[in-house]
Amino acid sequence: MTEPTKWVFAFEEGDGKDKKLLGGKGANLCEMTQIGLNVPPGFVISTEACLAYLDMPDRSLPPGVMDQVHEQMAALERKTGKGFGDPDNPLLVSVRSGSAMSMPGMMDTILNLGLNEDTLQGEIKATGDSRFGYDSYRRFIQLFGKVALGVPDELFDREFEVVKEHAHAKQDVDLSANDLKEISERFLKVVEEHTGKPFPSDPMQQLEIAVKAVFNSWMGKRAVDYRNQFHITPEMANGTAVNVCTMVFGNRGDDSATGVGFTRNPGTGENELYGEYLINAQGEDVVAGIRTPKPLARLSVEMPEMGRQLGELRDKLESHYREVQDFEFTIERGVLYCLQTRNGKMNAAAMVRTSVEMEKQGYITKDQALQRVEPISLEQMLFPRLDPNAKTAPVAEGLPASPGAAAGIAVFDADRAEQLGKDLGQDVILVREETKPEDIHGFFAAKGILTSRGGKTSHAAVVARGMGKPCVAGAEGISVDVTRREAMVGGTTFKEGDLITIDGSNGYVYIGAIPTVDPEFTTELSTLLEWADEASRLEVLANADTPDDARLARKYGANGIGLARTERMFNAVERLPIVIEMIVAETPEQRQEALNELLPLQRKDFRELFEVMAPHPVTIRLLDPPIHEFLPDEHQLERDLADLHVLAQTTRGMTALAGTMGLLHTPENERIAFDDLRHVMDPMMVEEAIAKKTTMLRKVRSLHETNPMLGHRGVRLGISFPEIYKMQIRAILEAGAECVAAGMDVQPQIKVPQVCTKQELLRVKSYVDEIHAEVEAAYGRKVPFKFGTMIEVVRACMRAESLAEEAEFFSFGTNDLTQAVFSFSREDAENKFLPLYNRSHILQDNPFEVLDVKGAGKLMKLAVDWGRATRPDIHVGICGEHGGHPASISFCDEAGLDYVSCSGPRVPVARLAAAHAALAHKAE
Ligand code: ADP
Numbered sequence: 050m051t052e053p054t055k056w057v058f059a060f061e062e063g064d065g066k067d068k069k070l071l072g073g074k075g076a077n078l079c080e081m082t083q084i085g086l087n088v089p090p091g092f093v094i095s096t097e098a099c100l101a102y103l104d105m106p107d108r109s110l111p112p113g114v115m116d117q118v119h120e121q122m123a124a125l126e127r128k129t130g131k132g133f134g135d136p137d138n139p140l141l142v143s144v145r146s147g148s149a150m151s152m153p154g155m156m157d158t159i160l161n162l163g164l165n166e167d168t169l170q171g172e173i174k175a176t177g178d179s180r181f182g183y184d185s186y187r188r189f190i191q192l193f194g195k196v197a198l199g200v201p202d203e204l205f206d207r208e209f210e211v212v213k214e215h216a217h218a219k220q221d222v223d224l225s226a227n228d229l230k231e232i233s234e235r236f237l238k239v240v241e242e243h244t245g246k247p248f249p250s251d252p253m254q255q256l257e258i259a260v261k262a263v264f265n266s267w268m269g270k271r272a273v274d275y276r277n278q279f280h281i282t283p284e285m286a287n288g289t290a291v292n293v294c295t296m297v298f299g300n301r302g303d304d305s306a307t308g309v310g311f312t313r314n315p316g317t318g319e320n321e322l323y324g325e326y327l328i329n330a331q332g333e334d335v336v337a338g339i340r341t342p343k344p345l346a347r348l349s350v351e352m353p354e355m356g357r358q359l360g361e362l363r364d365k366l367e368s369h370y371r372e373v374q375d376f377e378f379t380i381e382r383g384v385l386y387c388l389q390t391r392n393g394k395m396n397a398a399a400m401v402r403t404s405v406e407m408e409k410q411g412y413i414t415k416d417q418a419l420q421r422v423e424p425i426s427l428e429q430m431l432f433p434r435l436d437p438n439a440k441t442a443p444v445a446e447g448l449p450a451s452p453g454a455a456a457g458i459a460v461f462d463a464d465r466a467e468q469l470g471k472d473l474g475q476d477v478i479l480v481r482e483e484t485k486p487e488d489i490h491g492f493f494a495a496k497g498i499l500t501s502r503g504g505k506t507s508h509a510a511v512v513a514r515g516m517g518k519p520c521v522a523g524a525e526g527i528s529v530d531v532t533r534r535e536a537m538v539g540g541t542t543f544k545e546g547d548l549i550t551i552d553g554s555n556g557y558v559y560i561g562a563i564p565t566v567d568p569e570f571t572t573e574l575s576t577l578l579e580w581a582d583e584a585s586r587l588e589v590l591a592n593a594d595t596p597d598d599a600r601l602a603r604k605y606g607a608n609g610i611g612l613a614r615t616e617r618m619f620n621a622v623e624r625l626p627i628v629i630e631m632i633v634a635e636t637p638e639q640r641q642e643a644l645n646e647l648l649p650l651q652r653k654d655f656r657e658l659f660e661v662m663a664p665h666p667v668t669i670r671l672l673d674p675p676i677h678e679f680l681p682d683e684h685q686l687e688r689d690l691a692d693l694h695v696l697a698q699t700t701r702g703m704t705a706l707a708g709t710m711g712l713l714h715t716p717e718n719e720r721i722a723f724d725d726l727r728h729v730m731d732p733m734m735v736e737e738a739i740a741k742k743t744t745m746l747r748k749v750r751s752l753h754e755t756n757p758m759l760g761h762r763g764v765r766l767g768i769s770f771p772e773i774y775k776m777q778i779r780a781i782l783e784a785g786a787e788c789v790a791a792g793m794d795v796q797p798q799i800k801v802p803q804v805c806t807k808q809e810l811l812r813v814k815s816y817v818d819e820i821h822a823e824v825e826a827a828y829g830r831k832v833p834f835k836f837g838t839m840i841e842v843v844r845a846c847m848r849a850e851s852l853a854e855e856a857e858f859f860s861f862g863t864n865d866l867t868q869a870v871f872s873f874s875r876e877d878a879e880n881k882f883l884p885l886y887n888r889s890h891i892l893q894d895n896p897f898e899v900l901d902v903k904g905a906g907k908l909m910k911l912a913v914d915w916g917r918a919t920r921p922d923i924h925v926g927i928c929g930e931h932g933g934h935p936a937s938i939s940f941c942d943e944a945g946l947d948y949v950s951c952s953g954p955r956v957p958v959a960r961l962a963a964a965h966a967a968l969a970h971k972a973e
């Protein structure tokens with residue numbers, strides 16, 4: 050014979066670990082009871098009963114459930130010495146829902162169940178307090194009516210207001226026992242009219258109706274929507290439990306109270322009791338905001354003994370759960386009861402602090418301390434945030450392109466930004482339609498960047514992220530008018546000098562300056578990240594192009610630079626003309642001349658990077674982008690030339706000259722470069738300007754490519770124009786030699802981009818060997834260096850075995866690799882079809898944000914294995930944007946990579962993610 054199913058568990062017998070069966074609230078009520086905390090007696094009807102009930106064709110409770118409930122109610126009567134439905138000494142209970150995961154949309158709690166005309170009188174006699182009795186009664190009728198019988202709240206509220214008005218009562222507490230009596234009578238009528246049946250007066254019948262209502266709420270629309278929205282699967286939570294709990298009363302006078310507490314401050318993590326309470330109040334009054342609650346610190350003054358007991362409760366909860374708890378309590382006439390506990394939700398700073406402090410207290414291990422903190426959440430701690438108390442409504446929304454918040458005056462071009470920001474020290478937000486490489490000095494001077502066009506990979510977004518500055522990109526609601534130095538958004542305009550605020554973490558734009566809260570790299574965060582480094586297998590390096598980037602990366606704990614992009618260095622204002630000179634050079638000699646000018650500049654760049662990072666490695670990628678990116682725009686050149694031809698005609702007549710000058714300063718002609726204006730007096734010089742622009746245009750046209758990203762770039766460029774790579778290699782090695790001479794321990798690494806065959810590597814390696822010998826001879830020192838390659842094209846993966854013969858390290862460029870694996874161009878994909886693909890579940894994620902482990906990742910794994918087959922100690926890492934993404938980092942750990950490299954501000958996130966990955970893989 051099979052045992053009858055056990056559906057119902059007393060708080061003394063339920064398994065506190067089995068949230069799936071008992072729900073979160075129920076399991077914890079059991080657990081608290083069993084460790085000796087003062088929980089009012091009660092029992093849990095299991096989630097299995099819920100599922101079985103929902104399967105019953107006739108909507109009756111499964112056989113056995115009510116029998117077991119009867120048994121448990123009898124037990125409650127014995128424990129409390131009261132009787133359910135007993136008019137002389139009535140037992141009242143609450144009926145509360147609770148599934149394995151907390152879920153708004155589940156049924157609200159019913160308090161004071163068991164009241165009817167008879168038990169009410171008993172309750173009044175027992176307490177000698179008729180006001181209390183009627184107050185409990187009217188609450189019960191309303192809650193039961195609303196929750197279990199579906200009577201709309203407004204019907205009750207209406208009656209309530211009528212009586213309140215008659216009684217001239219301002220607040221609920223001003224109502225007398227008689228008023229409350231009248232209210233309950235009216236409420237009973239409301240229920241009867243709405244349901245067509247009298248209010249159920251039999252307590253056991255009330256209980257059965259309430260239990261069924263809780264179970265039904267599991268399939269209610271609100272709950273179902275919530276589960277869909279947050280992808281809560283049946284494995285995570287299936288069915289709700291019902292908790293039946295003896296009522297205790299916080300509204301029994303001034304020696305009673307109710308409140309909620311946090312065992313530690315959830316805003317800061319400080320180890321102090323935190324929370325609020327109300328004297329003489331019941332249940333949800335605290336959260337409902339009817340009266341203003343007092344901070345828990347007051348309790349020790351108002352009720353010292355209760356304050357002490359609450360402190361004790363807090364310690365017991367924490368030492369048992371070993372986690373910060375969020376709990377509910379009630380004091381009935383000087384006796385403290387705990388009614389609920391669960392793990393506290395906290396912000397990142399509080400999580401970090403409590404992790405470190407609980408480890409020190411011996412509550413948790415270092416591994417547990419690390420695992421408690423979500424890596425991504427650390428971003429909250431590393432960027433300025435808008436002061437949550439000072440937010441107003443945003444005027445526009447763009448893409449959250451680079452996290453952090455900034456406020457400052459709007460400025461519409463890079464030069465003004467530099468003037469006002471750098472020279473005058475003002476806080477500046479650079480506002481552009483979109484940005485270009487030549488705006489870079491404006492970025493340096495600005496606190497934040499706002500563009501009205503472009504996506505998350507636009508120039509503005511990429512550069513801002515690299516610098517760790519906030520950026521909102523593609524805020525299409527804003528129309529920027531550079532000539533008038535203003536922008537329109539909605540009905541308003543803001544001009545140069547007007548204050549605006551951007552929040553790059555969510556893409557919002559505000560008019561006016563909203564105060565921001567600075568990030569702080571707390572000592573607790575440093576400690577936690579040190580533990581992370583000890584636990585992880587992967588090293589974390591940073592992508593950094595400038596000494597400032599490198600310093601930031603060091604501060605955040607990067608163990609070197611995994612990617613320094615030299616093109617950023619070419620874009621600096623004072624260099625761009627030399628770079629252009631080099632590109633347009635007609636002969637190798639001319640080109641060499643320009644390169645000779647660039648060499649000392651690059652050497653200085655590299656030396657500074659080496660100095661900041663010593664003794665850690667600095668990996669420098671040789672020039673990668675197609676060189677026409679450094680040249681002016683073709684259409685712009687065409688327009689300039691047309692203007693110049695007009696100018697040439699006008700300058701021919703000396704008399705017309707003055708007139709021309711006037712004309713030249715109109716906004717229409719503003720786009721003619723200032724350079725050209727100076728030559729206006731002299732027709733010869735105009736001709737010269739025309740010749741120069743014509744040459745440039747010819748060059749631009751000759752360098753034009755249909756598909757620049759698949760065109761003449763990377764190592765291909767280095768092979769067609771060896772002088773460029775040779776200059777860079779020389780600059781790296783000479784900078785290394787200088788550092789060695791200065792007694793520094795440096796590790797320069799030379800990385801070749803876009804490689805697809807060993808022959809390419811061999812070619813570049815031959816430059817390196819030749820120059821290395823020269824440099825060592827010239828400086829009379831040994832200069833250490835490593836030579837390696839980016840792995841970012843499919844063929845490089847397939848030929849990894851052969852590439853490893855030349856390369857001492859592999860660095861996966863997963864952005865290009867992802868484009869190659871999918872044959873998507875990132876810009877087009879993200880702007881055109883990827884969102885649709887994601888929405889329609891053709892692709893789960895954006896593979897440019899979350900590494901495509903199944904496709905690109907598989908190739909990477911093959912490349913790692915093949916590379917190691919040739920060179921077992923080959924150093925392998927990733928330097929794409931994915932390097933800062935926790936899920937991708939976990940994959941890199943599994944795939945056996947040695948390091949990840951990400952933008953400086955992402956380094957802490959990556960360090961923690963690397964630890965999580967190692968711990969997870971150790972556990973497997
Ligand atoms: P929620 O999930 O909305 O917090 P609860 O079931 O915890 O719902 O109850 C709502 C309110 O009623 C809480 O303030 C709780 O403390 C209070 N409450 C629940 N059961 C009892 C009880 N048996 N005695 C006194 N107060 C109770």
Ligand code: MG
Pocket residue numbers: 157158
């Ligand atoms: Mg509630």
Ligand code: MG
Pocket residue numbers: 377389
């Ligand atoms: Mg609660």
